Amino acid sequence: MKQLILAATLLSLIGCDTTPNHADTVVLGGPIYTVNDSQPFVEALAAQDGRVLEVGSLTQIEALIGPNTAIIDLNGRAMYPGFVEGHGHLAGLGKALVTVDLSSAESYQEVIARVAAAASQQPPGSWVMGWGWHQSKWSNDGSDYVGGFPTHGALTAAVPNHPVDLRHASGHATLVNQMAMDLAGIDHQTDYGIGGEVVKDSNGEPTGVLNENATYLVDAFTASSTAVQASEDIIRASEHALANGITSFHDAGTLSHELEAMMALGDSGQLAIRVYSMLSSSQPELVESWLLREPAVGLYDNHLSVRSIKIHADGALGSRGAWLLRAYTDAPEVFGMPTYPMDGVEALALAGLERGFQVNVHAIGDRTNQETLNRFERALRQFPEIDHRFRIEHAQHLHPDDIKRFAELGVIPSMQAIHMSSDRPWAIDRLGIERIESGAYMWSDLIDSGAIIVNGTDVPIEPINPIANFYAAVTRQTLAGQPEGGYEAGQRMTRDEALKSMTFWPAVGAFEEGFKGQLSKGYLFDAVILSNDIMTVDSDEILNVQIEQTIVAGQTRYLKEG
Structure with missing residues (x-):
């Protein structure tokens, strides 16, 4: 931790050249992935005042180096946009x-x-x-x-x-x-x-x-219900996230005291990562109070946005609470259960459309996903022109007929690749082979139909490890490398898709694609440096890749010791 603070302090003390044509930071010496389709890979990057000033060839960027420019030499390592935790629980991680x-x-x-x-x-x-x-x-x-x-x-x-x-x-x-x-x-x-x-x-x-x-x-x-305790949890969680290359965090179900803590940390300059808050529908008074006001976007220099509502609509496969169209294979009398009324989903969808709030519904079972899509579709008929970007969180088990409906309705599946890696060995007992193959963890089919995937770990349900999450996405294997060739390998993401699902696509899922999720000119200089290149290293070496450095707004917030 002392080294992290020292590195951040040294970088800030360097200052920036007053000459407008000079960068305050230049990165070179290794592959830089921009996640910009028009220029996906560059040799060098220049940054100024926490944003990307220019990307391009080494010759282009060298011209921007001044006497006070800080040089980050990758020495063959690789740089990417800062990873986004697309669905997690920030205070829960801290606890x-x-x-x-x-x-x-x-x-x-x-x-x-x-x-x-x-x-x-x-x-x-x-x-x-x-x-x-x-x-x-x-x-x-x-x-x-x-x-x-x-x-x-x-x-x-x-x-x-x-x-x-x-x-x-x-x-x-x-x-x-x-x-x-x-x-x-x-x-x-x-x-x-x-x-x-x-x-x-x-x-x-x-x-x-x-x-x-x-x-x-x-x-x-x-449960901790004080903002003071939540602040401690959030600070602890943020440090852990930064050490894992996470620069932005979609908080799936923010409670009132947690939001109070985030704002207090923002006021004091202690909100270390960028938070996209989804207000928890478990506190109706919190949601109702925000529906009476405008969404709050880009607070504290783009460190907090509140423009989303999270509904928890069913349970999980592991506890047999996910709501299914057909009974569980290993419990023939059990169908799971809804945990939120479907009429309430539709009512909140309409309220969100009227007031400018995104609505994100936790849905794991195929019935919950189908019912949610049906309610979204009915609500959207009344507001056909709105850029809603409604999301279904998890979208883990789908009826085959519902896969194409995500893209058709403009609904974003927010999925966790690591859940497949952890759950697939026993999930077949819950669903059976036919439902697993036709509707579970259907990443490729969703992408091919025109949907984008917001990827995350659901931390603390799973460890907040983006390298493991990337590995799961591109191999469909457990972290022990099983089975050979992966589970239902046709549903793997390509490496390009997996990287987008952890950077640019979550930015789209939070209405932030204009300034986040890429290393392009004018974008936030939020970045992560890895010990090796996850886009080219052999699959069996991905899990050995380490987080070396995490940068937020041009400042080093984590530096690996040694």
């Missing part, structure tokens, strides 16, 4: 960085051991928070399961004196122990109703698993 990491646990017993170890370091009665467990990735250790989930008995026995809240890797379920249920008043009489489930055993007793919106029953006890 996850300080909770018990369960993502690599290979059994329920390993989860319990990690939680017990964390509890031993905390005073009795304090909450123990964990994140990232996934029962489909565990070995069979003999643990009791109900409804496909573990039960709290062994967890309660190991950690009886601390309330425990362990979030599923999908973010759509949580496992709590008995003390947590006692505090939240959850017992055999507790039911959530539409949009959520308190999972119970054959005797009607709660198992400790709260599915979908039923997680709200414990959120009141565990």
Whole structure:
């Protein structure tokens, strides 16, 4: 961290030449990818006052070097536009960085051991928070399961004196122990109703698993609801994002105290990355208050925009909450569930069109995607000329007939390539081979039909690793390199498409394509330098590529040590 601050300070102290024909920074010595189709690759770049002054040949750019110009010599490394996290949870990332990491646990017993170890370091009665467990990735250790989930008995026995809240890797379920249920008043009489489930055993007793919106029953006890805490989370998350080459972040479901924190950080000059905020529909009063005013665009020198609403309309495949047209293959009585009324989706779509707000709907199952497209189509008939850029977040499993409708309606699929890499090995159990092949993770078919894809990681559901995300997009393999040739390889993105999905296409998805997502003249000088060229290196070497330097508005915000 000290080296990061020192590098940024040194670059700022260099100053810029007062001669208007001289750049304050010049980049040369390696491939520079502009992501501009008319000039996709250049030898050198000049920047001034945080924007790209010129790109072109080495000879052209050398003419812009003055006595005070800072030179960045790539020494054979590669530069790209700063990566955009197209769908993540900024404050959630900050929280996850300080909770018990369960993502690599290979059994329920390993989860319990990690939680017990964390509890031993905390005073009795304090909450123990964990994140990232996934029962489909565990070995069979003999643990009791109900409804496909573990039960709290062994967890309660190991950690009886601390309330425990362990979030599923999908973010759509949580496992709590008995003390947590006692505090939240959850017992055999507790039911959530539409949009959520308190999972119970054959005797009607709660198992400790709260599915979908039923997680709200414990959120009141565990969720941070102050702007001060959110500020700490956002600062922590931003530093982590910058270290991963992320210069812009689409925050999918901003809560009121998180937005307050972002604005406070913006006022004090501490909002380190550029945030595109999607207001969470889980707080109707927040959405309603913004619909009464104009969208806020480009605040704090293009570090915060508020012009989007996020609706959470179904669950996840992992928790069998994604709403399907046909039942789950491995649970023939289960179809998933909507978590937001479809009439409400249409009403917010109309309100967004009237007031200039983009509407983005979380939809994973094919029924949720179809219903959302239907509601969007009805709303758009009343406002056919508006540049709406409505989005469906995830668009993970589609009915084949709905694939072409995205481009036809101008709806942008916001997808996470890394989800395919992580989920595909077990997703076939949920959907079966026919639905997997015809409708799951359909990147190439969507692009070929005329749609663009906004790519992200859904952090903290997945690590915020753009290199891994790029690898998943172009290989359709797990991070272990399986299977050979990739899953449903015909749906791979080309490397050019994958790079656009992490840079320019997210800028389009946020109405920012005029100044972000490219290294072109006049664009923001937000860039990332990698140790090797992901556009040309062998596929099996992509995951070895490292983030070397991250630049925001011409200032180095991350520099790899050594």
